[in-house]
Amino acid sequence: MKKLILILLVLPAVSFAQGTNVINQKGRRFIPAEVTIRQGQSLTVTNNDEFIHQIYSEGLFDSAERRPGQNIVEDFPRSGTFEVRCHIHPKMKLIVHVN
Numbered sequence: 001m002k003k004l005i006l007i008l009l010v011l012p013a014v015s016f017a018q019g020t021n022v023i024n025q026k027g028r029r030f031i032p033a034e035v036t037i038r039q040g041q042s043l044t045v046t047n048n049d050e051f052i053h054q055i056y057s058e059g060l061f062d063s064a065e066r067r068p069g070q071n072i073v074e075d076f077p078r079s080g081t082f083e084v085r086c087h088i089h090p091k092m093k094l095i096v097h098v099n
């Protein structure tokens with residue numbers, strides 16, 4: 001049983017290693033809270049929470065609200081480090097490094 005739990009925990013990490021840029025919103029947090037992508041790549045943010053979320057990044061985008069189970073896809077056209085936040089939950093913070 002312990003082995004099964006370990007496998008379930010490791011699986012999301014494997015999908016990130018393969019270049020799937022997916023961030024989860026869960027427990028009023030971004031998971032993972034920091035990600036590195038390449039310039040021009042997009043980021044998919046999935047609301048896996050019990051709450052409505054949205055995302056914004058100063059000067060880049062300010063999305064509509066998303067219900068649980070819904071996705072937001074945003075592009076990062078410039079390189080740099082960006083802070084992504086949620087208007088509804090000011091403590092939520094995601095750092096995106098764009099190379």
Ligand SMILES: [Cu+2]
Pocket residue numbers: 028052053054086087088089092
């Ligand atoms: Cu939120």
